[in-house]
Amino acid sequence: xxxxxxxxxxxxxxxxxxxxxxxxxxxxxxxxxxxxxxxxxxxxxxxxxxxxxxxxxxxxxxxxxxxxxxxxxxxxxxxxxxxxxxxxxxxxxxxxxxxxxxxxxxxxxxxxxxxxxxxxxxxxxxxxxxxxxxxxxxxxxxxxxxx
Numbered sequence: 001x002x003x004x005x006x007x008x009x010x011x012x013x014x015x016x017x018x019x020x021x022x023x024x025x026x027x028x029x030x031x032x033x034x035x036x037x038x039x040x041x042x043x044x045x046x047x048x049x050x051x052x053x054x055x056x057x058x059x060x061x062x063x064x065x066x067x068x069x070x071x072x073x074x075x076x077x078x079x080x081x082x083x084x085x086x087x088x089x090x091x092x093x094x095x096x097x098x099x100x101x102x103x104x105x106x107x108x109x110x111x112x113x114x115x116x117x118x119x120x121x122x123x124x125x126x127x128x129x130x131x132x133x134x135x136x137x138x139x140x141x142x143x144x145x146x147x
Contacts, residue, residue, distance in 0.1 A: 034130040035090045035098050036068045037105040041123040043082040050118060054078045072108050084120075086112075095129055102127045 046054070054061075055078055066075040068089040076084040086109045090101035102125050113120050 031131075032091050032093060033095065033097065035092060035101045035127055036130060037088040037090060037102050037125060037127045039072075039086040039088070039105050039109045039123065039125045041084055041109070041120045043076075043078070043084060044119040044121040046082065046118070050116075051078060072105065072112070074112070095131070098127045098129050 043050075043054075054076065058076070058078060061075050063075050063077065065073075066085070066087060067073050068087045070089050072086045072088045074084060074086050086105065088101075088105040088108070090098075090105065092098065092101055105127075106123065106125050109123070110120075
């Protein structure tokens with residue numbers, strides 16, 4: 001593919017659909033870009049009941065289980081500090097779609113916190129377009145071996 005030699009996106013992060021037209025040299029390429037969005041913040045003014053609720057569910061939200069998911073994965077260690085992180089996996093067709101995806105991730109975070117009555121502060125987000133992440137030498141070699 002076009003990206004393999006340039007040290008760009010791994011085909012596991014970008015889906016390619018090739019449509020070859022018989023007898024001609026036309027090839028249409030449609031790609032989907034994956035965005036990894038991290039929304040961070042801190043819980044603010046937790047009540048003792050809210051803190052106990054978070055501590056009870058802490059094992060399922062441990063950093064060691066963190067992953068990027070479409071619905072968003074929450075991780076925290078409330079015993080150490082009141083910080084939390086949501087990790088979202090979104091898709092788009094253009095690099096510009098990352099802005100809308102980040103806004104959706106922030107809105108989902110605020111909705112989740114609001115639904116449970118958790119106050120928060122210092123909400124910030126960071127998005128990575130996986131099509132822009134350079135591949136390591138090992139990843140590039142694995143792609144070329146598959147072909």
